[in-house]
Amino acid sequence: MPEAINAGDTAWVLMAAAMVLLMTPGVAFFYGGMTRAKSVLNMMMMSFLALGLVTVLWVAFGFSLAFGDGGNGFVGDLSFAGLTPLVDAFATNGGTYPIPALAFAMFQLMFAVITVALISGAVADRMKFLAWGIFAAVWATLVYFPVAHWVFDFGSAELGGSGAGWLANLGVLDFAGGTAVHINAGAAALALAIVLGRRIGFGKTPMKPHNLPLVVLGAALLFFGWFGFNAGSALGANGLAAVAFTNTMVATAAGVLGWLLVEKLRDGHATSLGAASGAVAALVAITPACAFVAPWGAIAIGVLAGVICAFAVTLKYRLRIDDSLDVVGVHLVGGVIGCLALGFFATTSVNELGKDGLFYGGGIGLLGTQAIGAFAVLAYSFVITIALAYVLKRVVGLRVSKDDEVSGIDLAAHAETGYELGESGGGGVFAGIGSSSVRRAQEED
Amino acid sequence: MKLITAIVKPFKLEDVKAALEGRGISGLTVSEASGYGRQKGHTEVYRGAEYTVDLVPKVRIEVLVDDAAADGVIEAIVAAAQTGKIGDGKVWMVPVDAVVRVRTGERGIDAI
Numbered sequence: 001m002p003e004a005i006n007a008g009d010t011a012w013v014l015m016a017a018a019m020v021l022l023m024t025p026g027v028a029f030f031y032g033g034m035t036r037a038k039s040v041l042n043m044m045m046m047s048f049l050a051l052g053l054v055t056v057l058w059v060a061f062g063f064s065l066a067f068g069d070g071g072n073g074f075v076g077d078l079s080f081a082g083l084t085p086l087v088d089a090f091a092t093n094g095g096t097y098p099i100p101a102l103a104f105a106m107f108q109l110m111f112a113v114i115t116v117a118l119i120s121g122a123v124a125d126r127m128k129f130l131a132w133g134i135f136a137a138v139w140a141t142l143v144y145f146p147v148a149h150w151v152f153d154f155g156s157a158e159l160g161g162s163g164a165g166w167l168a169n170l171g172v173l174d175f176a177g178g179t180a181v182h183i184n185a186g187a188a189a190l191a192l193a194i195v196l197g198r199r200i201g202f203g204k205t206p207m208k209p210h211n212l213p214l215v216v217l218g219a220a221l222l223f224f225g226w227f228g229f230n231a232g233s234a235l236g237a238n239g240l241a242a243v244a245f246t247n248t249m250v251a252t253a254a255g256v257l258g259w260l261l262v263e264k265l266r267d268g269h270a271t272s273l274g275a276a277s278g279a280v281a282a283l284v285a286i287t288p289a290c291a292f293v294a295p296w297g298a299i300a301i302g303v304l305a306g307v308i309c310a311f312a313v314t315l316k317y318r319l320r321i322d323d324s325l326d327v328v329g330v331h332l333v334g335g336v337i338g339c340l341a342l343g344f345f346a347t348t349s350v351n352e353l354g355k356d357g358l359f360y361g362g363g364i365g366l367l368g369t370q371a372i373g374a375f376a377v378l379a380y381s382f383v384i385t386i387a388l389a390y391v392l393k394r395v396v397g398l399r400v401s402k403d404d405e406v407s408g409i410d411l412a413a414h415a416e417t418g419y420e421l422g423e424s425g426g427g428g429v430f431a432g433i434g435s436s437s438v439r440r441a442q443e444e445d
Numbered sequence: 446m447k448l449i450t451a452i453v454k455p456f457k458l459e460d461v462k463a464a465l466e467g468r469g470i471s472g473l474t475v476s477e478a479s480g481y482g483r484q485k486g487h488t489e490v491y492r493g494a495e496y497t498v499d500l501v502p503k504v505r506i507e508v509l510v511d512d513a514a515a516d517g518v519i520e521a522i523v524a525a526a527q528t529g530k531i532g533d534g535k536v537w538m539v540p541v542d543a544v545v546r547v548r549t550g551e552r553g554i555d556a557i
Binding site: 206 | 489490491492493494495496498
């Protein structure tokens with residue numbers, strides 16, 4: 001047991017939690033810029049609704065289901081419901097850390113929020129806002145909280161202690177959430193996109209990103225926040241955090257280069273959307289591996305993610321599945337790459353709590369373990385999401401009307417438009433001279 | 446009086462303006478336009494998905510001139526806007542019945 005809170009560690013974990021929080025608005029910008037102008041607000045609102053719902057659920061029982069003191073390999077218990085039992089306690093997770101338990105609970109909360117927000121990219125332009133809200137709350141409860149327990153809960157006070165997750169016990173390496181966050185969200189996105197169906201005009205009418213600077217801004221916020229996500233997962237201001245930080249940076253740099261190279265050779269131009277996507281794909285892939293590989297391994301993982309994901313995002317047109325903003329091509333594929341790459345690139349020379357992969361004489365065992373981890377999360381998330389989506393489709397309906405989808409979900413669902421470009425929707429010069437008048441405004445002097 | 450309308454490549458706007466000023470033309474109207482002619486549109490690729498965009502960006506220049514100056518102005522615009530490549534644009538002229546300067550009420554040639 002530590003005798004006192006360590007100020008440096010606590011400061012870093014609190015800061016890291018705030019950085020991971022920033023990733024959810026980052027996703028909102030990243031996705032929002034990629035939709036058409038008529039649905040940018042709905043896209044961003046899905047992230048903010050997830051933030052609201054998941055946070056309340058996390059305090060009520062989510063943290064406890066994921067990291068509760070008891071429970072079994074599949075799910076925690078309700079020992080920490082309401083979070084009050086955590087006040088004045090040290091964080092425990094396969095050991096006791098000299099940081100407040102609440103700091104750990106808030107850090108982990110941000111992961112739960114962004115995992116749900118990530119799924120929204122698959123349902124752009126067409127999902128009922130109420131249905132999304134119910135989906136987000138139920139999915140977090142049935143899928144994220146248990147899966148976070150499987151992967152991240154190393155047992156109450158000692159490694160493998162009571163209530164450790166079954167994948168953690170199995171020895172699946174996932175430092176910051178390649179399985180629990182990215183494979184999980186990607187598989188759910190695939191399932192939800194299948195049940196929801198394609199947008200009107202998918203594959204025929206152009207559905208171009210309406211604001212690429214927003215996409216780049218979102219990618220920049222994600223990139224910055226991801227240092228909290230990965231390096232913060234060390235739960236201390238220490239050497240391991242620095243390893244994770246380094247690998248996060250170099251993998252992302254390599255991912256940008258990989259994606260742009262594919263575009264230049266295949267399409268003729270290196271694009272801004274490609275640079276942003278390559279960065280995110282590499283960030284996803286390095287997430288499980290960031291504290292278990294050497295920097296050259298991180299570069300290899302980044303390039304692999306950039307190149308493979310650049311091809312993966314085109315598959316949806318052949319499969320005729322409208323995963324609108326490529327949650328599958330980037331997060332599911334990137335997550336699987338990172339998870340499996342550990343089977344090759346993991347080395348105990350950077351982290352003695354890790355394992356050696358194939359390239360370090362560790363044999364094929366780790367690769368097998370990683371494959372089990374990736375497949376288990378993928379299959380569980382996919383199956384539960386399919387079932388949940390079908391129930392929601394029957395009970396409340398998943399899609400907005402055709403009329404609302406074509407005219408724009410922003411106006412239909414939120415009674416707002418993203419951009420005031422003149423009342424005719426054409427240009428800026430006539431704004432304010434049109435035919436609408438002010439209702440319920442302040443009285444004129 | 447004539448109305449001359451020219452659709453040209455955006456990067457040629459400065460050259461055309463200079464040529465018109467050189468011929469003593471004192472006013473013109475410029476607007477952004479999009480359209481296509483023989484060159485058709487262009488392609489854009491987003492995450493590997495290729496979109497054919499029919500319309501290409503152009504600049505529309507409108508200028509009112511006296512009948513006597515009209516042919517010379519058209520020649521000046523064409524000379525300034527020409528690159529010899531497909532997509533250079535078009536210039537056309539139509540007769541104008543009346544022109545009024547809003548500030549003074551002047552009519553006809555005086556209003557140009």
